[in-house]
Amino acid sequence: AQRVTQPEKLLSVFKGAPVELKCNYSYSGSPELFWYVQYSRQRLQLLLRHISRESIKGFTADLNKGETSFHLKKPFAQEEDSAMYYCALAVLYNQGGKLIFGQGTELSVKP
Amino acid sequence: DTGVSQNPRHKITKRGQNVTFRCDPISEHNRLYWYRQTLGQGPEFLTYFQNEAQLEKSRLLSDRFSAERPKGSFSTLEIQRTEQGDSAMYLCASSSGTVRGQPQHFGDGTRLSIL
Numbered sequence: 001a002q003r004v005t006q007p008e009k010l011l012s013v014f015k016g017a018p019v020e021l022k023c024n025y026s027y028s029g030s031p032e033l034f035w036y037v038q039y040s041r042q043r044l045q046l047l048l049r050h051i052s053r054e055s056i057k058g059f060t061a062d063l064n065k066g067e068t069s070f071h072l073k074k075p076f077a078q079e080e081d082s083a084m085y086y087c088a089l090a091v092l093y094n095q096g097g098k099l100i101f102g103q104g105t106e107l108s109v110k111p
Numbered sequence: 112d113t114g115v116s117q118n119p120r121h122k123i124t125k126r127g128q129n130v131t132f133r134c135d136p137i138s139e140h141n142r143l144y145w146y147r148q149t150l151g152q153g154p155e156f157l158t159y160f161q162n163e164a165q166l167e168k169s170r171l172l173s174d175r176f177s178a179e180r181p182k183g184s185f186s187t188l189e190i191q192r193t194e195q196g197d198s199a200m201y202l203c204a205s206s207s208g209t210v211r212g213q214p215q216h217f218g219d220g221t222r223l224s225i226l
Contacts, residue, residue, distance in 0.1 A: 004153075006153075009151075034214060036217075043114075043217050043218060043219045043220070044154070044202070044217040045216075045217070046214045046215075046216075049214060086153050086154075088153075097159070098144065098156035098159060098167070098169075099144075099146075099154070099156065099204075099215060100156070101153030101154050101155070102153050103151065103152050103153050104151075104152075104153050
């Protein structure tokens with residue numbers, strides 16, 4: 001079965017603390033994973049994707065096929081990082097495909 | 112380019128009524144997706160278009176739901192005989208290639224409330 005699991009609904013940290021948002025997936029094919037972020041009153045937007053191996057706003061995520069994980073990390077959280085974060089798995093079929101999302105983790109960074 | 116545009120932003124209707132939502136994708140994007148999001152959950156896939164062809168529909172899309180994308184430009188999602196369970200945020204996304212090749216860009220969504 002194709003599934004994305006984000007075990008934490010809410011993660012609360014203090015400014016300057018490290019952050020790790022967990023994401024585990026289940027997929028029989030070769031996975032392609034994304035992190036999307038939704039700031040308050042804004043639309044869902046792409047944060048990063050594993051194939052580009054880039055760092056956006058200080059966030060990184062490494063695909064670990066052995067552990068079927070794609071955790072999002074940032075060494076020093078900022079208040080402006082407070083948002084809803086969704087991990088998504090791309091399932092390719094029929095010339096296109098779809099994204100399967102986790103239920104999301106709300107990150108709250110306190111001053 | 113203002114990105115993916117969805118109208119209306121909010122829709123309140125009585126149970127049993129029909130509703131229609133519109134999505135205007137980013138102009139050069141040939142792929143268009145509809146998702147539904149309920150409170151506390153991530154978006155769930157409903158259907159997908161490549162140009163004007165509807166290539167995939169989720170089992171979530173009952174026969175009361177119909178989506179079109181005439182001429183491969185904007186898309187409409189219609190719900191007939193609405194039910195309480197249809198209350199949700201309906202999101203539209205577009206991309207210029209396959210899911211693997213290009214990320215999907217989302218609109219602000221249409222929030223549907225059924226009285």
